[in-house]
Amino acid sequence: MAIKPKWYADTSALKQHWRTGTVTYLIALSIIALLSLFSHYLVQSIVQKQEATARVVNQAGRQRMLSQRITRFGGEMLLPIERQSTPQLQKEYIAAINNMAEVHQALVNGSARLQIPTSDSIVINQLFHHNPINLDKQVTDFITTAKQLADTQLSQETRQNALIQLRLAANSKLLNSLDILVNQYQRESEQTVYKLQNYNRLSLFGMFLTLFLEALFIFRPLLLNLFRREQQYHRLLAEMESEISDRIHFIAFHDPLTELPNRLSLLERIKTAIQAVEQNQSHLVVISIGLDRFKDINNSLGHDQGDDLLMAIASRLAATAHEHNGVAARIAGDEFVLFLHNKVKTLDLMRILRQLKLSIIQPLELSKRTVQIGASLGIAVFPDDGVQAEELLLHANQAMRVAKTDGGNAFRFFQPTMTVNMARKMKLEQELRLAILDNQLELFYQPKIRLTTGEITGVEALIRWHHPDEGMLSPAEFIPIAEDSGLIVDLGDWVLVEALRQASVWHKQQIMIDIAINVSVKQLLRRNVSDRICALSEQMAINTHYIQLEITENNMMENLPRIIDQLEQLQNSGFAIAIDDFGTGHSSLASLRDLPINVLKIDRSFVTQAMEDDKDAQIVRAIVEMGHSLNKQIIAEGIETTEQMYLLQNFNCDEGQGYLFSKPVSARLITPLLEQHMIQISATEAPRQHGTNML
Structure with a gap:
């Protein structure tokens, strides 16, 4: 009996299920990955912009401090050296001027070293380059005046006038302009924070929308697919349990190689037949068939060819059994049984035995070789040779063994002496094992x-x-x-x-x-x-x-x-x-x-x-x-x-x-x-x- 292929054995259908599930899962992963990347880069961009704004505000506030420092150092520059606060006053004064100039250029044009980006604010650009503030001109004039104060080649009067201009600029217009610049940077920073809040609200809305879309178009189909798979799995288990049960039942009562009934099945059929014929006193015939020199086939051609020979012999025996309304079975190895449960006369039985021998001896083609094999037959008849199924099968087998011992390719009817001889052989075998050990x-x-x-x-x-x-x-x-x-x-x-x-x-x-x-x-x-x-x-x-x-x-x-x-x-x-x-x-x-x-x-x-x-x-x-x-x-x-x-x-x-x-x-x-x-x-x-x- 062969198991018929079911839908779950269709490899193309299984591959399609696999592709569908895999593609759906990859799409879901891709969307989640894109959302994660977008959110990451958005937050990273805003954070970097806030960091840059904070640095700009710090540098702008520093300009006020530098202007005050330059003004204070400028006042000391006109005093005698002994009255100056530090011997390095000239050097520190020039450093403060250069520092203020560098910071100013960074605020106007951007600076990679100070990590200050170029401003894209229109208001900031107007504060730097247009009236009434024009901070770029104010700072440039302030730095130029401060450099005049540090130039010792100029006259004392010129340097004194430069100090007056510095103090005037630092204490009034320049400071106010710098305060305006710092305030503008702070306002724009607050606006950026407000935009970040809006971005967060938008991102939160996008996440909820994405979750909804994922649930609707991705996870819902996946769950439905899993549910369908579970239903299919349960149906598959039910079908497989039924098929496995049928297969186990078949294997329990049939030989797996030839698919003929096995010994257990044969005994059940003999028992059933015995119960049916006991009332009308009919005869049943059990013919045990042992192939002669089968081991030589296995040793010379291999076990695969030996299996082919067994299947061919099984097919011939099944045909003979069908012709005579009997049953052919494989008992073990190279041993078969033909059971005839219809009334058989002696002449008919002899004709069947000759037919069996001729059927088995017909040449076979194995591995491009022509092979012939004979058989030894043993016959037991109910009720003369036994009234139990096991007894009939045993006596037929004993008769077959005698036929093999007598040279094979022959048949023998069971005789009571055969049982005695078999029993003696078994007894001597056990005693011989002890004889080797007991001297x-x-x-x-x-x-x-x-x-x-x-x-x-x-x-x-x-x-x-x-x-x-x-x-x-x-x-x-x-x-x-x-x-x-x-x-x-x-x-x-x-x-x-x-x-x-x-x-x-x-x-x-x-x-x-x-x-x-x-x-x-x-x-x-x-x-x-x-x-x-x-x-x-x-x-x-x-x-x-x-x-x-x-x-x-x-x-x-x-x-x-x-x-x-x-x-x-x-x-x-x-x-x-x-x-x-x-x-x-x-x-x-x-x-x-x-x-x-x-x-x-x-x-x-x-x-x-x-x-x-x-x-x-x-x-x-x-x-x-x-x-x-x-x-x-x-x-x-x-x-x-x-x-x-x-x-x-x-x-x-x-x-x-x-x-x-x-x-x-x-x-x-x-x-x-x-x-x-x-x-x-x-x-x-x-x-x-x-x-x-x-x-």
Whole structure:
């Protein structure tokens, strides 16, 4: 189920909402900023003008003081020096005159140094330049007269007349004119203050008007927009809650990748169907479907391509289920279920199973590659194989697991013994975990013989389990369990350490023989396992040339790209690498030529049949000749009769092992045999007891 896009998922609508809100907000900020700047510059201008007016009034008032000071100093200038108030009188008098002249020019024309601006008042200009005041002329004449008084080259009479004119001007007309000027400046200052008050009233009115306009045209739309957004948000939440609820319900009962019903949904449908058919005694069929070698698809093409394959298979299963009014579901990973809740006859069921297999095996195009995949099917029928939904699903899955164990690409009907077998496997898995910790395991050793001389060349370490209740268990039963559960890694590590420890003991006893140790591919897939094996050998003071590591052919070839570096490192460190069960896998001549291997071990099945089937004998001969041509050592497993030994001798096979020479025994029992270094081969056949070369 896919969620349909709503209006709030429209990116253009969301962008338009964002633009509208942003532009409105920026306009409001701009208006507020302009008003703030205008108010600031208006007040700043008026304040600066008031400051300038205050300075002008001060300077104008100072002119009165300077005129009085010049008049007083002028009177002293005509007295003898000893009667003058200060020896610096002449200098101070001239400074006062210059100061008055500078201030006068500043008042008339402005002065940057005194920070006095040029007056733009018409009345002030008239006071300075026009009658009846003409203050500019009065001050200029006053300064000129004062300079005459300071000129000592003039006659005493001239200087006396100048003093009289100064006193007359300072005490009457000039003082009155300066008072008029100061009063005019003060009046204009008061007018400026009055204008400032008017400006403040106007500014206050403008602020109220601006606030009203902002509230009407800016903040009101913003508030309305926010209100609409809130309403939209609530509607959005309501819609999303409904959609999320639907989606959660869908996810709870469907597989997110294939959108098929999941295990929970399937169980509910089976329960409903069981309740419906209990009254008419109909049959229900549950078919568990497990894809074969799906991990290889993931490992070789990647998980994305694996998902594509699962979706394609799901589509095919859904079509088959629809055709037969059934239900297809994905349980987990590469496992599916087809549930048929209509009455199905045996012949119809067989036809459906064949149709399923043909549908699944149809080629698929993945990453420009054509891929085919098989499936294992397990069938459980209601009510024969269970009356509960969980029971039917479990039994169908168990039958599917048996089909996988039997080689895959097949179907199996549920049998009660399958439950017993599954229960035993689970029991042994739990007990095997404890066996590793409780020292219930032991290594047995089977000698390898040079077929031309009977010389013992080495031994193979084989694991045995002394079960506390069941006695000695066959590796054929618990090794597959260890492989499936992942315990094979811990089990393999225990075998490796124990075998190397025993090799160290024998070497210290001067029993210098090779020891072959079975290594699981899962061990080699771990990082730096080669470093660990080398470190253990060095720690136990074992020459690596005496250690042979055996890997089964199938496991090696299936995982070769991932373990080749580890194998090369081990071979470079002196270990011999052997392919175990050779002939049962998919090795090619090219791979044998380039692989870092030293030994080929012919699988026991070929040796057993060689005396009875000429084709098997020819296969053994071909393996020996091919191995020798590639400079590989050849070992034959499972030799149980002298005829088999003679045949292998005729084929020039290098070494052999089997019950003809010795069954696997404990280290304590095989040590005396190893000390002899030789086995006298009897012409009598050994008992036909089959050993199992596992770890």
